[in-house]
Amino acid sequence: MVFEFDKATQVRAIGDGAFAARVHDGWDIAGNANGGYLLAIVSAAMCAATGRSLPVAVSCHYLGPVNDADVVIETSVVKSGKIFATAHATVRAGDRVIIDAIGTCGEVLPSGEQRHATRGAPQMPSFAESAPRPSTSAGMPGLMRNVDVRLHPHDTGFARGEPSGDALVRGWCAFRDGRPIDALGLALMCDAFPPAIFNLSGAPGWVPTVQLSFYLRAIPAAGPVCAEFATNQLHDGMFEEDGLLWDSRGVLVAQSRQLALMPRQ
Amino acid sequence: MVFEFDKATQVRAIGDGAFAARVHDGWDIAGNANGGYLLAIVSAAMCAATGRSLPVAVSCHYLGPVNDADVVIETSVVKSGKIFATAHATVRAGDRVIIDAIGTCGEVLPSGEQRHATRGAPQMPSFAESAPRPSTSAGMPGLMRNVDVRLHPHDTGFARGEPSGDALVRGWCAFRDGRPIDALGLALMCDAFPPAIFNLSGAPGWVPTVQLSFYLRAIPAAGPVCAEFATNQLHDGMFEEDGLLWDSRGVLVAQSRQLALMPRQ
Numbered sequence: 001m002v003f004e005f006d007k008a009t010q011v012r013a014i015g016d017g018a019f020a021a022r023v024h025d026g027w028d029i030a031g032n033a034n035g036g037y038l039l040a041i042v043s044a045a046m047c048a049a050t051g052r053s054l055p056v057a058v059s060c061h062y063l064g065p066v067n068d069a070d071v072v073i074e075t076s077v078v079k080s081g082k083i084f085a086t087a088h089a090t091v092r093a094g095d096r097v098i099i100d101a102i103g104t105c106g107e108v109l110p111s112g113e114q115r116h117a118t119r120g121a122p123q124m125p126s127f128a129e130s131a132p133r134p135s136t137s138a139g140m141p142g143l144m145r146n147v148d149v150r151l152h153p154h155d156t157g158f159a160r161g162e163p164s165g166d167a168l169v170r171g172w173c174a175f176r177d178g179r180p181i182d183a184l185g186l187a188l189m190c191d192a193f194p195p196a197i198f199n200l201s202g203a204p205g206w207v208p209t210v211q212l213s214f215y216l217r218a219i220p221a222a223g224p225v226c227a228e229f230a231t232n233q234l235h236d237g238m239f240e241e242d243g244l245l246w247d248s249r250g251v252l253v254a255q256s257r258q259l260a261l262m263p264r265q
Numbered sequence: 266m267v268f269e270f271d272k273a274t275q276v277r278a279i280g281d282g283a284f285a286a287r288v289h290d291g292w293d294i295a296g297n298a299n300g301g302y303l304l305a306i307v308s309a310a311m312c313a314a315t316g317r318s319l320p321v322a323v324s325c326h327y328l329g330p331v332n333d334a335d336v337v338i339e340t341s342v343v344k345s346g347k348i349f350a351t352a353h354a355t356v357r358a359g360d361r362v363i364i365d366a367i368g369t370c371g372e373v374l375p376s377g378e379q380r381h382a383t384r385g386a387p388q389m390p391s392f393a394e395s396a397p398r399p400s401t402s403a404g405m406p407g408l409m410r411n412v413d414v415r416l417h418p419h420d421t422g423f424a425r426g427e428p429s430g431d432a433l434v435r436g437w438c439a440f441r442d443g444r445p446i447d448a449l450g451l452a453l454m455c456d457a458f459p460p461a462i463f464n465l466s467g468a469p470g471w472v473p474t475v476q477l478s479f480y481l482r483a484i485p486a487a488g489p490v491c492a493e494f495a496t497n498q499l500h501d502g503m504f505e506e507d508g509l510l511w512d513s514r515g516v517l518v519a520q521s522r523q524l525a526l527m528p529r530q
Contacts, residue, residue: 057476061367061369063344078355078365079328088353102324102365114500116504118495201379211369213324213476215476217501233382233517234380235380236377237377240480240520244498251500252500
């Protein structure tokens, strides 16, 4: 079986470090390809460029929207070391620049005995018992055709005009076609949830991401991934959103942080 | 008066988007130039390349150590938009690559009325009443010749072999020569404190940063900056450290996040 996400994140080397890819429809938020989906495509290209299978730390600057379009990803390997290799990548659709990114990739993750965690996965109803992501007045994002996001009951208020007042969104996620969530899947999932600020004052529409950092923290076990997104500081039209993603064992498998802009009122 | 930090972060255009700079001694941790200092230099180059004065969101991947050396910073402007302009930069010392970075720069920060903060600056003794950063058995970092870091009394235990058990470091910072802390100064300060993990299990030595994100959240008012650094998730030899920096009015002026490696035991 070929999974949809694998089709939608294929990159094909076309020489000189460049890759051709197709930004598929069906992974969008209101007609713009989702930031996590684009992060997965550019991560796939940087892994291919460096010859390492894991995107360990990826920095992604979003420079223009795109959807349902062919793109070219120009990569250059900046350093190829023993533990990690690092590549720079620029994604263009025609002559429009979509993304500029740097990825530090590895073949295996580091190891070490010491452990410390100030928090674990949130208390959640099971995946089966959680509510499918509710539609908002703006409709259901196209992304939800491919991703099954199920929210914590406390965090669904934004969709019916009753934001919880906490800039917090927790839930489960999985691919609808049963594709296992690997490192590339985590890159998608770290931006697949409704913005946490929707629970602060309602869903104001499209919130453009300026920059997103993705850290792979462990290889996920089989099963859905549990995630928590929070915005702790919003002022002057900008806010950050921090994401934590745990696998079905409760192991922290990824972290994300993004800086985003409030929509102009 | 010419301040030391301005001398140490000068970049000189040498054509084709390249800049020459000198990584000065005296901004190092045990003989390696501090990550925040290098972030400031590369941010200065990206601001010069884009013609915008503020580094709003900078992603920095650290690829090799350097100190007391001439470097060349190759930049290319990826997009020049109305609100922001984005540049890619690679820093090399001879043929060794030191840093690969992307900076989204602006002339002014966005604006907006809505405010939300889950936390403010920590309760701290005043700058004058706070303890100067204590020396460790490994000695005082060279950086402290230029930066006056004063820690919260609770957070100094690591230096005498009595880590607090909380992966937390809070304190004040200022330039010793009285230079005001501007956006570039914040880039330095976001990595100028002892790692928060030192208070978990002692100071294990050099902790290499893989990637660091810096967000400028407001223009700082005059006076020292108050900062808090915390590590919330450490496992498999990697940890993140999140930094929050407030100005003397209590306004959040910068955020940082880094992924770092535990030293091999």
